[in-house]
Amino acid sequence: MDATFKVQRYDPESQEGSHYEEFEVDLPEYGSVLEGLLDIRDHQDGSLSLRCSCRSAICGSCSMKINGESRLACKAMVSDIKETEGDIITVEPMGNMPVIKDLVVNMDMFWEKVEKIEPYLQPTGPEPEKEYLVSNDEMMKLAVAMNCIMCGACVSDCTVLEVDKTFLGPAALAKAFRFAADPRDGAQEERLESYNEPTGVWDCTRCFMCVQACPKDVAPMERIMDIRSMVVENEIDKKGRGQRHIQGFIDGVKHSGRLDEFGLARKTFGFPIWAFELADLGIRRILRLRLPPIIHKSIKSAKNVKKIFENLGV
């Protein structure tokens, strides 16, 4: 099977900036994008740099953007892509992280966020002599989040991280769920309190990009929603952020037909946190020209949206 790869190249040691190069490869019937890239590296241009190891979607090394979407190169089958997305396969490094060379990015920011959620079991009370007795169901509920191989695809495609580097992000929060929901953990309350802070679970805009990007069906956004539920159910959310966030979301869309980001942040975190703690985010957004409009305009069919809400009794 022939395929054309259009690969983003960048070598900090050369004068040439970031650019694209095209390669023709011949692959076996079920060849992956990774096999295509290895063929290029092995037989055409050994200077192509990428991270890879297991070839079976378990080590998490080979995340990259393939036709604009973050995926594992070893799991992206060339024949599938050709069938549904066209003949040319464009390969670029992950987003939201600085490029070191070609398809290799610096993941420091990713690991720092994972470390921030205190990613280790913190049992309290006397340790059992053997194992903790827990039900299989309780363990398997965590296994969904344990599927995470920390490949970075969700962080690469996260639309919040694009504008707000302080957000803990989908990978770290999916891991946070794994500990907060572990019956053996003794720090659940402290964990939920910290994930409830600004930069935590309420910063997710539910854009679904991480769910789509995740190659292991962890569905990070759903894990973030799980934590939100735990925050509300455990009455951690004494400042009522969760409830206000949900109400703010509804009010905004009901009123104008679209999300009022300014209003949402103001309602979720309340005054003065909204004004002070989020001020630097606002400034960064202004600098990157990504500030939501201060004057919130309604969409044309806002009236119809309002009717939908009224019919639903919301």
Place this chain on the structure above:
Amino acid sequence: MPQHQVLIVGGGLAGMRAAQKAQELGMDVAMISKIFPTRSHSAAAQGGVQAAVSEDDSWESHAYDTVKGSDYLGDQDAIEILCSEAPDDIYSLERMGVVFNRTEEGKIDARAFGGTSVKRTCYVADQTGQVLLHVMWEQLIKSGLKVYSEWFVMDLIVEDNKVAGCVAMEIPTGKIEVFRSKSLILATGGIGQVYSPTTNGLVVTADGQALAYKAGATLMDMEMVQHHPTTMQANGVLITEGARGEGAYLLNSKGERFMEKYAPNMKELASRDVVSRAETMEIREGRGVDGCVFLDLRHLGRDLIMTKLSQIYELSRDYANTNILEAPVPIQPGHHYIMGGIKTDVDGRTWDVSGQNRWQGVEGLFAAGECANVSVHGGNRLGGNSLLDTIVFGRRSGQGSTDYAKSTDWVNIDENSVIRGAEDKIKEIFARPSGGLRTANLRSEMGSAMNDGIAVFRNEEGMKKTLESVRSVRDRFPKISLDNKGKIFNTDLLSVLELEFMLDVAEVIGIGAIERKESRGAHAREDYPDRNDEEYLKHTVVNLDENGEPKLNYIPVTMTQWEPQVRTY
């Protein structure tokens, strides 16, 4: 010059476990890994980890199964330690956070695996290695271990047969640095890429074995290379033994469960060498399809497959275009593991502390995990014993390296000359005129030759041909030239350095294999089809001699309570 009392090379399970132990004991510990630790190949272990945790089981039974599985080549004192210490290690992993599958009483559950007399393999669905690896990594975050991630170790530094540290290159920058340590533990994993195809990851390139061998340590039983019975044809990726543990059948092209013929009692759950040979016989006798037989999981039902073997469902869909709920998946034996490795005692030491110089080693140098040979796997490793090996002997080498570091002084290093040596080596490779040979072509020549001659069945002629091919590749090795002569993330350069490691190790495998004139465990010879305890119940050991040539020798197997018996399943 970074300096740590205990330095660990390799970031997989064995390395992490060693680091954890040494740190617990108050050592200043650091880990060097050529990849970020969670990328290590330990993650690819699917089926589980063995330990006698059930009430109807005993460590003695586990030990007997392991001795028998090893075809009596395993050292029985080491196997007794492995199996008797296993339950406590598994419980401690559980308390650290591993989400083991549970029984109805909430205890750790165990599944059936090949070559075991009872259900003994503790598991997390079919992603046990990944979960263990991540939990161990979490523990290192908790303890704040210093990790030099993406540093490639080029050489060990040895003075008067005493380890002094190592020299390594930082992959993202190309910077070369000397690391000084009192104890150094190699935990670099297997040799996978010496073979093509292999279930092992692209980073599994025999680094530790080659570093130790060049430094003066001993490689033992390197001819004992395991081919796993169920690997996928397209890319050699593994399908867990847990599939057969849960009840999957092996079928030939006529739809017959052929294992009934080869292992009437254990059938699909005979040990790996036995099943791989049976598959090869079926294929050779014309009852395969396109070089494969079939693994049939359909009768297990959707519920079991989707909860306990979901990764296998996914891999078969992605790499074999097969829905295992509806059709059998084509599989074949493929390179998977090496039982042989750096000779160590039960505390990970590569040198003989008895003072009798029974084998050659390097003082202060330790090894653990797949790169080491304690030896608990002998001629054939049982599934689920490799994860256990990393955990038990990783921990013990953490203890051993601490004890040693406390008892010794720092060794002086001429830092500048070591760095200059490493830089000169790279300069020489860069200086070669372009248009030379390509690393990948030589690597695949070696890999195919190994798979042709030293795989499931072997004979003198085939093995000699393989060894000749390996030596011919080594002769042409200096003619390789690179496309990339830069400093930053130069994987072109790494591939050459890795190939150099692999060629040394491939030669040792070949030498040991040709000289073991019997069939034992994974070493099945057509020209010597029987086990010969009288002449070959002994370990093959290979060292570099004064002229830098491999030197073959033998040392006895340690027996405690199990006399060799005829091995049937």
